[in-house]
Amino acid sequence: MTENKNPYLPDLATVIKVIDETPNIKSYQVILNDPEKMKMFSYEPGQVGQLSVFGVGESTFVINSPPTRMDYLQFSVMRVGEVTSVIHELHEGDQIGVRAPLGNWFPYEDMKGKKILFIGGGIGLAPLRTLILFMLDNRADYGDITILYGSRTPPDLCYKDDLKEWESRSDVSLILTVDTEYPGWDKRTGFVPTVLNEIAPSPEDTIAITCGPPIMIKFVLQNLAKLNFKDENIITTLEARMKCGIGICGRCNIGSKYICKDGPVFSLAQLKEYRAEI
Amino acid sequence: MISQRLREAIAGVFSEVDVALAYQQGFDKLHATPCFMTMPEEINKLIWNPLCVHNLTSYLPSLKKKKVAVVVKGCDSRTIVQFMQEGLINRENVVIIGIPCNGVISVNKVLHETNHEPIEDITFGENGEITVKTLKGEKTLLLSDVCPDKCKTCQYPTPIVYDRLVGDPITSDKSPDSVYADIKEFENKTLEERLQYWEQEFDRCIRCYACRNACPMCICQDSCIAETRDPHWISQRATLSEKFMFHMIHALHLAGRCVECGECERACPMGIPVNKLKRKINLDMKELFGYEPGIDPEDKPPLYTFKVDEVTIKEHKI
């Protein structure tokens, strides 16, 4: 963002495609109305944006399409409240506002040459998706890629097309799980942290990246510790109520750090240093 | 000394409760402050004098799961009665230590009398005289001049409900007609004058919600329509109309529930006479339904119930 830009003023954008992911999650592909801006738009995997429906408000979502695929920006939105409900009513061609990119990103440079373990739950796959696709587009830079992903039921799994593709790739190992038995489901059942214990990945030369509901993150972090992952090698993304997205309005802090600006991506080592309650 | 007897009374019930709510000296000589006592040694901190203005019963609904001893004045006891009517406390969990009260001070009135000079010392005499010392010298004031308006017309100096009473019961010598005299006088103003008055007062409001949060009967708190988006009745704009709307709703939600403790007005950092509106509505409730909040635990607030025939309301002939 340049010095003189009004950081509160969204860019106008158009929804070009809406994808039903799950009963309460939809993905939106958008392009900025100003072609020049769209061409110049650059961001890093893990950065977020604020989507506006004027008259209702603004909410934060991760840009879950990777910078290596710049035809559009994709956001996935779970319906939980005021803004997300009206976003769910949007159709192709509708106008929205976008303030992006905001926040920090995954330290993908430091991950080069390492094995990568993604652990996601529900909508928490969104930020991981950006990085997964980014890594697959730069496949040679990274070692083994393992993705452990779970949701409540099979229909609640996001990005079903991506999952199919990853499953079919020989250079990715995908482990899917749902909380309990479900008609027609022949893969694993059980909570993500439990399945993590079952597959017991080696911490050797491995970076673990996790995102999901707070309760899942909490137990995943505990279990990773038990598996001897070092705090520096565990990366997670945090959530907090947001408004300004630029570290001014004051609400998203953990200690002196603002999730919107210093985050949302943190290593467990950092979180411990900031005394975050997780 | 009442302070001493109060300490004894609290010591006497201390083992039965989780926490005792009383008063201690505040940050300066002019302020008392609520104190939550959980350890017997703390009882020595306790004070009782006309600085003890707060309505401590405001904390009771939030401590519903605890056993609580609470010090109440006559006016404060009406809150407890109202809580009982509305089922907001478990009476058996509350030990009420009542104190018959001759009136408290209004901090603002004392400061007004001393030209807002910082108070170095303040002492209270037997007969309602108050000596205040500032850097500019000493001044004697009368409690009857610097008490909140509610004390001037107090009908219930002795708590209506209590488990222990510290001190001898006092009967009010104030005329019941005096209670709403100021409201009636205010009503003599023209509509324009009243509107202008309220516009000037509410213009100062900073929407800090101290009035709401200090009010023992404002029980919505986090779900207050002043802040909700659903329903979205009030915007967050700091305009007069939005402030006005907040205060109208605040007042209407207290129709026949406001116990007139005056906490809203006392809490307001901007000196807005917010209790006046609620008292006006209470006067209407009294005239319409013959109901006075916080007097009879068995009663129900009129707007909580429905009667086929209201004796004081003339139905339109159909």
Place this chain on the structure above:
Amino acid sequence: MADTGFVQKEKLNDFLNELSKDAVVYAPCLEGDTVIFKAFDSGTTLCLDRPANNPPKLVVFPQSETLFSFKYKKDAEDPRKMSVELEANTDFPRAIIFGARPCDAKGFRIYDSVYIDTNTPDPYYKGRREKTMIATLCCSAPSPGCFCVAVGGGPAHREGSDVLITQLEKGYFIEPVTEKGRAILNVPRIEDGEQYAEEAHKRQLESHDLVRNPFAEDGQPKISRALFDLDEFWEHVVSKCLSCGACTYLCPTCYCFNITDEQALNNGERIRSWDGCMFSHFTLEGSGHNPRPTKFKRFKNRVGHKFLYYPEKYNGVIACCGCGRCIRHCPVSVDISEIVSYLRGPRFEFTNEPPESMGTDTNSQEQKQ
């Protein structure tokens, strides 16, 4: 040109009228018994005897303001589609704050680091700030609750001020502090201040020692992280807090805000309005999860932000200017200076043992807890 100026007591109103000619002058005015900063005009009664109930922060950071307006329009080519237009205004009129106190002026410096010295400066704050001149009146005596000297300020502290004013027997001694402030010496009705300089500087020094310092030993606030992180401590010291917004809204350094859309039919505005960390909705997330669900956690954040987090981020500067407003105007007299003074050592004398937890206040009826 003279270096300092002087305005006779009886000419003060005229002087302010002169100032009002090319800027909106905000000054402490009496309304009933309340002193508030508002636009000065012939109908207002100036009151310089005591600090105003509210700080002048509203001049640069209004209680609510429009970020931009939006207008929906039917698309000319395809009437089923709506297009939207946005319009923002960041051009503001000139303003003068007359009669801020040194703590009030210092408050703006706390804001500046957050709002201006960042890679995403806030154009509204910055725009107003640049257009505003701050003329500060030195305090001749502290008010109840004041503790400016303990947090790096003082009754004649200059930080944040463009002009410093000292009240003397006959009138007001006027000293520019910044280049912006020098303009005040060109205003008609001001005379050369040189002959009053000595008396004024003596006055300025005198009041310093009258201000209390609540922090024992070295007079500096120190926070023991061990005690700060102890929940029981907060439960013990802030049980009486009502979780309202008086302390943060009256604080010259509290800068938090909310953003909301307020819509009419096809147009509306995105506005920002004051918000504060003492309100439970401040951090409430869509899922219902709240990282600071109790008033204890919220109060801890307020003290933490002012005395730990902000200093950590900005060179040790404490984000409290010791104005004492939160103490004076808190409905239940919660005293932040007292609480910070307890935090000095790792242990707190709970008189006995820590009280057991008072429970949580996640449900709305228990919010006051």
